[in-house]
Amino acid sequence: MNCILLPAANFLHDRAHIHALPQIDHVHNVLAAKVGDTLKIGQLGGHLGTAMIDNMTPDCIQLRDVKLTMPPPPKLDLTVILALPRPKVLRRLIMDMTALGVRDIILINSYRTQKSYWQSPMLKRLNEFVLEGLQQGVDTIAPRISLQKRFKPFVEDELPWLVSKGAIVAHPYTSQSLAQYLQKQYLQKQDLQKPSALAMPNLVCIGAEGGWIDYEIELLAAQGCEAVHVGPRILRTEAAVNVLLGQWLL
Amino acid sequence: MNCILLPAANFLHDRAHIHALPQIDHVHNVLAAKVGDTLKIGQLGGHLGTAMIDNMTPDCIQLRDVKLTMPPPPKLDLTVILALPRPKVLRRLIMDMTALGVRDIILINSYRTQKSYWQSPMLKRLNEFVLEGLQQGVDTIAPRISLQKRFKPFVEDELPWLVSKGAIVAHPYTSQSLAQYLQKQYLQKQDLQKPSALAMPNLVCIGAEGGWIDYEIELLAAQGCEAVHVGPRILRTEAAVNVLLGQWLL
Incomplete structure (x- = not known):
C-alpha cells in the first residue's frame, strides 16, 4: 500500500x-x-x-x-483480454494489471478455463483487488472490468470494435516473436525515434495456464490478433502478464 | 510443469x-x-x-x-541482485527468475530486509523452487544462487567484478527511466538495428518491498549501478522482477 x-x-x-x-x-x-x-x-x-x-x-x-x-498517472492505452484464471491467482493478476495501469480488463472464457472458476466467490471481490492494485501502483482510476462467458460471440462480434492500433495474442507456440511484430510495426510507421509508443498494439490476449488451443488462436487471428511469443520459455500466467505489459512501460 | x-x-x-x-x-x-x-x-x-x-x-x-x-534454451547474460524478500514471495521469485533464464541470482541483505528472513526455512528449499522454475520454463540448467548477508562489503568489493556490459538498480524515485538509459546505451554503441542485445546491462539490482534506501542507492551508484525507473507506478517485487527481466526477452 x-x-x-x-x-x-x-x-x-x-x-x-x-x-x-x-x-x-x-x-x-x-x-x-x-x-x-x-x-x-x-x-x-x-x-x-x-x-x-x-x-x-x-x-x-x-x-x-x-x-x-x-493528478493520477495516465492509464495505458490498452485492453487486456485474459482467459479467466484459477481463483487463487485471480487476485494477484487483477492487482498487477491495475497497478500497471491497464485501462480495460476483459475476463473471458476459454477451453482451458475450468467451468468452476466462473462460480468462484473471488469474482465477487474484484473491486477489493482493484483497490489493492491502485494503492500499490499509486493511481486513483480503476480499470473497467467486464466478464465474457462466451468466447466465440465475443471474439467475432465485439473484439473487432476494440482494436485501434493493433492486437496481439500471447502464444508460446508460434513463429513470430513480439520483437519481430514490433519491428514490423516500426517499419510500417517509418519512425525509428519513438518506436514503442507508435508500435505498441492496444489490445493483448493472454491465456490462462495451458494457454490457448489452436481453434482459439485461429478465431482470434481471423479478427486481426497476431500471435506472438516472447522466447522459448513458458511462463506462469502472472509472470507472462507482467513480462508482456512491462513492454508498455518503456 | x-x-x-x-x-x-x-x-x-x-x-x-x-x-x-x-x-x-x-x-x-x-x-x-x-x-x-x-x-x-x-x-x-x-x-x-x-x-x-x-x-x-x-x-x-x-x-x-x-x-x-x-539443447536447453540459452541463459540470459544476466546477474540479478535481489534484496532478500519475505519468505512467502521467495518461492515465486526464484521460480520466475529461473523460468526466465537468469544465469546468476544473488540474494543480498538490505536495510528493508527483516533479519528474520535469513532464518526462514524457505532458504533451505531453493533447489526445489529452482526445479519448479526449470520445469515451468522448459530449461535444464539451474541458475547459480548465492547468499550475501553483508551489503556494503559485497557491493564495494565483489559487485564491480560482475559488471561487463553495464549495471542498473531499479528505483521508482529517480529521474532516469529505463528507456532513457537504454537510449543512451544505443547512442553510445551507434547501432540502432539491434538495440536490445547491445544495450542491455548484464547486472540488475532489485529491492524488496519498500525498495532501497538512499544510502544503498549511493553505494550502488559509486560502483557504476545507474538508478532507473519504469514509470511513476510502484510495483510489487514479483511484478517488478518480471517487468524488468521481460526487457531481456525481446
Missing part, C-alpha cells in the same frame, strides 16, 4: 477519515504512524496528495490538512 | 524412471497420462526431449524410448 485511497464520501473540506480496517491496520502496523504524521492519500477517481493524522482510534483515523493536488 | 526434469541417475540407456511424488502426481492428475503416452522430459543439466510411459505404479513411473535431442 503505497498510498491510501478513500471514496469521495470520506472527504469534507480539508478533512477526511479512514475507517476501512485494512487501511487502519496498515497505518498502525506497517507505517507505525502517529498523530501529526503525514500520509500519502488519494481520492478514488480523483487526485493524489497528502494529509496529516489528526486523531486515531482503533476503528477510525481522522485526517486534516488534506491536499489533493496531483 | 511444462516438462519433467530428472537427475542423470534416473537414466539408463534409453530408459528412465520418475519417483518424485510431485512429478508422479502431475503425470497422473494434471496430464492424466497412461501407459503408451509420450511425455516431455529433460535431464537436469543436460538435454530436453521425450519418453514413452512403459509402466505406472503409485510410486514409480517407468519410461522407455527416451530421446534427449534438444
